[in-house]
Amino acid sequence: MAFIEVRGLTKVYASGDSVVHALRGVGFDIAEGEFVAVMGASGSGKSTLMNILGCLDLPTSGEYRLAGEEVEAMTPDALASIRNRRIGFVFQQFNLLARTSAQENVELPLLYAGVGRAERRARAAESLREVGLADRAAHTPTQLSGGQQQRVAIARALVNRPQLILADEPTGALDSQTSHEIMSLLAGLNARGMTVVMVTHESDIAAWAGRRIVFRDGAIVEDRCGLQGRSTYTSDEGRS
Amino acid sequence: MNSIAALRSAWRALTTNLLRSMLTMLGIIIGVAAVITMIAIGAGAQERVAEHMKTLGTNVMLVFPGSQSAGGVRMGAQTGQMLTEDDALAIARDVPEVQVAAPASRATTQVVAGNTNWLTYVIGTTNDFLEAREWTLEAGRIFEAGELQGSGKVGLIGRTAALELFGDADPLDQVVRVRNVPITIVGTLVPKGENANGQDQDDVLLVPISTLRNRIQGGNAGKLRRIGWINVKVREGQSMKDAEDGIRELLRQRHRVQPGADDSVRVRNLTEVLQAQEASSRVMTLLLGAVAGVSLVVGGIGIMNIMLVSVTERTREIGLRMAVGARGRDILVQFLIEAVTLSLVGGAIGIALGAAATWGVAAFSEWRVMLSPASVALAAGFAAAIGIFFGWYPARRAARLLPIEALRHE
DSSP states (O other): OSSSSEEEEEEEETTTTEEEEEEEEEEEEEEOOOEEEEEEEESSHHHHHHHHHTTOOSSSSSEEEEEEEGGGGGOHHHHHHHHHEEEEEEOTOOOOTTSSSSHHHHHHHHHHHOHHHHHHHHHHHHHHHTOOOOGTTOOOOOGGGGHHHHHHHHHHHTTOOOOOOEEEETTTTTTTTHHHHHHHHHHHHHHHOOEEEOOOOOOHHEEEHSSEEEEEEEEEEEESSSSSOEEEEEEETTTT | OOOHHHHHHHHHHHHHTTTHHHHHHHHHHHHHHHHHHHHHHEEEEEEEHHHHHHHSSSSSEEEOOOOOOTTTEOOOTTOEEEEEEEHHOOOOOOOEEEEEEEEEEEEEEEEEETTTTEEEEEEEEOOHHHHHOOOEEEOOOOOOOOHHTTSSSSEEEEEHHHHHHHHTTTOOOEEETTEEEEEEEEEEEOOOOOOTTTTTSSSEEEEEHHHHIIIIIIIHHHHHHHEEEEEEEEEEOOOHHHHHHHHHHHHHHTTOOOSSSOSSSEEEEEHHHHHHHHHHHHHHHHHHHHHHHHHHHHHHHHHHHHHHHHHTTHHHHHHHHHHOOOHHHHHHHHHHHHHHHHHHHHHHHHHHHHHHHHHHHHHSSSSOOOOOOHHHHHHHHHHHHHHHHHHHHHHHHHTOOOOOHHHHHH
């Protein structure tokens, strides 16, 4: 049984009179520990897929099993719990809470997991150390650069030790130097056994992944496994 | 999500837009302050009336001479048929509802003690007066029968008059001169305070009615046994109305009033007047409280408005919180806590302001106020309830957002 099993997934949006088929019967498996880049033009359905994989949205039809659990049948509270325990999100726009310190931003998932104050602090500090921002814990997002903000977001994503990291254009708002640092971080997480699924439309970013799924018009047009992902040999790069 | 963290995040959200939060709270502040002040003023008025009730005695009415009218010209109060001591005796004897009927006359005159003097009320009456007014002796004795009959030169003195004439000295057995009549003080009266009209009831010297009539007033009054008024106390459990009707009827007969003519006396039912006052002050309290309550509700709507704005503004934040694991309930609690914090902080400020306003009213006006812990608790509870009530809808709206739509909100 694969870590992620997707079968016949469809998603239909009805906006006014027009009906948009964002996904038209998508199916694939992702094994634990894979690093997958999801590519495609905008409107190809890749973001819709990510939202469903992230339990933020439910499919119109089809099956989605995450670690053996049937997600499409779950209540909103159960989905919240899955997101909290199993999934870490990294967004293009970072989505940090304004006027809130890096430390507290990273603590947020633990807050909803019901972790006590002392443990929250310790684990958030450790996460920040992992992304190299231990000395910026008290800074608010406006006091941090874009790359630093994204690293705080990654610290937040991994603080609850999720099995799956979902990154939606994680480098979309960053320059190439910073992008490299962020990708190194993600590759490092993958090297430690976390499954990483990343949406991107830049092929040099996608080149970090060991597998590439390409979407067009709501369907998979290419799924190449066994690529020589850069993650395997540059996992420690940029973490100094 | 634990409550301390929720409180901190609420506090941060509120202090971020400090001016906006303050303006939002203003409605609650004004509402709570108004409720507290109005209730304090109303309760003060009620307390004042209750006190008057106590000093007046229960079931008391006064009988005054009526107005005279001759050839269609009405002469005004107390020009009509004179009341006499016998009228008082007859009322006590013939009207079954009446417990006591004490005749009384009053002179406003200078009273001299040693080298000081004082203008006070000298009331001539009987011992029944004390019973009718539920007035007791502090020290000394009441009038003896012989003194009542034989114009005894004795008096009972009220606290204020005693202080003015004797200072701190014991007035018992002292002699005062009233129009050159030496009166020996044989008793002192327990202080009674102000009456409903704000008069000091302790500024008084009581003497036997015969003494006032024969020795102090003299002249015609003496011969006719005229008196100023009659203090009537109705028996417990008897109808004041029946007693009043009985007295009117009896005095019509005694004064030979023609059928159809005006009554020869006026009866003032003080208890009823005070009860009416009490009822009206209670109604006033309710009314003031209700008006103040309306401003609290308006304040609550202000909170709801700003919470709705806040939910819209922070939709992305809500989406993010949901993405990292917040359940709808967590979001609901977070926004409810913000609304309740707003209303409670506003309530606390309002309580302080209301207490200050109450103090100000007490210090700078004649009104009596009474700030009760109950009204403070009521206002605080109301503020919290308003926070929950008006915070509920926006919070629920936030909690029901779909994670993906909230996250994508622009």
